[in-house]
Amino acid sequence: xxxxxxxxxxxxxxxxxxxxxxxxKALTKLGIELVDMEGATCCxxxxxxxxxxxxxxxxxxxxxxxxxxxxxxxxxxxTGCFESLTIANRILKGKRELREKINKILSNVxxxxxGTKEVRHYxxxxxxxxxxxxxxxxxxxxxxxxxxxxxxxxxxxxxSELLRLDDPERPRIFDxxxxxxxxKSIPYKNKLRCCGGLLRxxxxxxxxxxxxxxxxxxxxxxxxxxxTLCPFCFLxxxxxxxxxxxxxxxxxxxxxxxxxxxxxLSLGVAPKELALDFHKMKVDKVLEKIG
Amino acid sequence: MTEEKPLDFAREITGRLGxxxxxxxxxxGTCASACPVTKTTERYNPRQVIxxxxxxxxxxxxxxxxxxxxxxxxxxxxxxxxxxxxxxVIYALRNMAIxxxxxxxxxxxxxxxxxxxxxxxxxxxxxxKKRAEYGLPPLKPANTEALKKIxxxxxxxxxxFRKEGAT
Ligand code: SF4
Ligand code: SF4
Ligand code: SF4
Numbered sequence: 001x002x003x004x005x006x007x008x009x010x011x012x013x014x015x016x017x018x019x020x021x022x023x024x025k026a027l028t029k030l031g032i033e034l035v036d037m038e039g040a041t042c043c044x045x046x047x048x049x050x051x052x053x054x055x056x057x058x059x060x061x062x063x064x065x066x067x068x069x070x071x072x073x074x075x076x077x078x079t080g081c082f083e084s085l086t087i088a089n090r091i092l093k094g095k096r097e098l099r100e101k102i103n104k105i106l107s108n109v110x111x112x113x114x115g116t117k118e119v120r121h122y123x124x125x126x127x128x129x130x131x132x133x134x135x136x137x138x139x140x141x142x143x144x145x146x147x148x149x150x151x152x153x154x155x156x157x158x159x160s161e162l163l164r165l166d167d168p169e170r171p172r173i174f175d176x177x178x179x180x181x182x183x184k185s186i187p188y189k190n191k192l193r194c195c196g197g198l199l200r201x202x203x204x205x206x207x208x209x210x211x212x213x214x215x216x217x218x219x220x221x222x223x224x225x226x227x228t229l230c231p232f233c234f235l236x237x238x239x240x241x242x243x244x245x246x247x248x249x250x251x252x253x254x255x256x257x258x259x260x261x262x263x264x265l266s267l268g269v270a271p272k273e274l275a276l277d278f279h280k281m282k283v284d285k286v287l288e289k290i291g
Numbered sequence: 292m293t294e295e296k297p298l299d300f301a302r303e304i305t306g307r308l309g310x311x312x313x314x315x316x317x318x319x320g321t322c323a324s325a326c327p328v329t330k331t332t333e334r335y336n337p338r339q340v341i342x343x344x345x346x347x348x349x350x351x352x353x354x355x356x357x358x359x360x361x362x363x364x365x366x367x368x369x370x371x372x373x374x375x376x377x378x379x380v381i382y383a384l385r386n387m388a389i390x391x392x393x394x395x396x397x398x399x400x401x402x403x404x405x406x407x408x409x410x411x412x413x414x415x416x417x418x419x420k421k422r423a424e425y426g427l428p429p430l431k432p433a434n435t436e437a438l439k440k441i442x443x444x445x446x447x448x449x450x451x452f453r454k455e456g457a458t
Contacts, residue, residue, distance in 0.1 A: 010410035013430045014418055021425050039434030041409040046363040047401040048411075050385040053308040055445040062441060098308075105444040109437040158365035159378070168369050194327045194364035201397035202359050209331050210362070275425050 002129045003033040004075035005067040010042050011231040018275035022260040023077050029267050030130045043084040058105045060088030065111040073118045079230040082121040083155035089119050090162045140268040142182025143290045149218035150174050150185045153230040154194050181266035188221035197236035211240040215252050225255040225286050238280045255283040297347025310383030315373040316341045322367035322377050335360035353388040402451040409433025
């Protein structure tokens with residue numbers, strides 16, 4: 001049994017319990033122990049980095065300190081959290097002057113960033129701790145015939161120099177994990193291009209145009225669903241389709257489904273045990289297809 | 292400010308966290324052709340933002356709309372042949388713009404949520420109930436006391452919630 005400090009972040013627990021539920025069920029089934037963190041704050045993602053990079057580093061470091069004290073590595077679900085925490089962890093481990101500066105800030109709350117722990121996205125935990133072979137052995141309900149447009153999102157892969165999770169131009173891990181649960185990861189146009197999610201709230205029209213492009217590309221490639229890892233991607237593409245319907249008079253009815261949900265289904269979790277009512281685009285077609 | 296030489300602005304940017312690499316840019320445009328936003332709207336082109344910054348056009352850059360249109364996808368940064376950390380440069384410019392009082396409304400909302408709840412997406416009664424129904428454990432609250440001390444130490448509260456004025 002491998003244990004991790006579960007860093008939930010802001011969005012998943014308060015907006016997307018379907019992601020959290022599916023992830024907890026699947027990871028527990030696979031023998032990963034999740035320890036809920038006490039007092040964790042926002043990871044300080046791009047919106048806060050836009051306001052002040054130093055504050056963002058300090059907040060990320062604070063959260064990493066909590067895991068250091070608990071003597072656990074961090075596991076994230078949200079790719080945004082993965083990015084913020086990993087970048088901070090690697091930068092602060094590498095740059096002494098900056099680390100000292102941040103530690104001076106943290107001394108106000110009795111913390112010190114030591115740089116003894118790792119931040120891992122749950123895909124890495126599936127690949128490295130569980131492994132493709134053991135994962136396959138645990139699949140009781142292979143998602144045969146399901147055509148999935150995999151969308152890893154930006155902040156799983158880039159900046160690759162610091163994240164080092166997969167090849168940024170030809171990533172394989174996410175597709176491999178989709179195929180391991182029996183589905184087919186299909187090619188589609190501009191697969192690695194951003195969903196535009198971070199522009200929501202500032203330039204909604206631009207964000208929507210970018211999201212529409214992604215959904216249309218998956219649709220035209222014949223996907224049964226788009227699979228996501230990031231709660232912002234999910235929101236942008238799921239809720240986004242309702243906005244697209246109003247703005248462009250187009251209906252795609254493309255189910256957006258977190259990989260954790262596909263994984264849970266393949267491990268034998270019944271659909272009614274998952275919070276599928278949190279999807280704006282109904283996933284019934286996906287459920288029918290996998291029978 | 293009228294006395295400012297073009298290079299002063301560039302120097303100020305390279306002195307900031309995230310801005311260090313801006314002067315390596317040789318204007319090839321690889322970033323712009325990798326940018327999903329540039330493909331979608333004429334309002335934004337990362338190469339042009341960098342050009343204006345290197346020309347010392349402080350007001351155009353920091354008071355304008357362009358720097359807020361980066362989606363932080365890092366595709367440009369991945370591909371820049373000069374290893375300009377384009378997305379991080381944009382963060383540095385935003386940090387400077389905010390200090391100068393150019394704060395888009397949505398960022399004030401983010402900052403307020405962070406300061407009050409310690410999280411950008413505050414918990415609701417509805418979600419608390421839903422979580423319980425699904426057997427999810429209650430969400431552990433953020434340590435807002437520690438958070439406030441950190442925000443005070445970095446000056447975050449002052450950056451965000453002060454009167455518009457001098458840079
Ligand atoms: S694709 Fe969108 S939501 Fe996902 S990581 Fe990129 S910007 Fe964030
Ligand atoms: S790709 Fe790099 S060098 Fe080329 S214009 Fe963009 S920032 Fe400058
Ligand atoms: S990080 Fe910003 S500038 Fe760079 S490609 Fe993405 S949206 Fe364009």
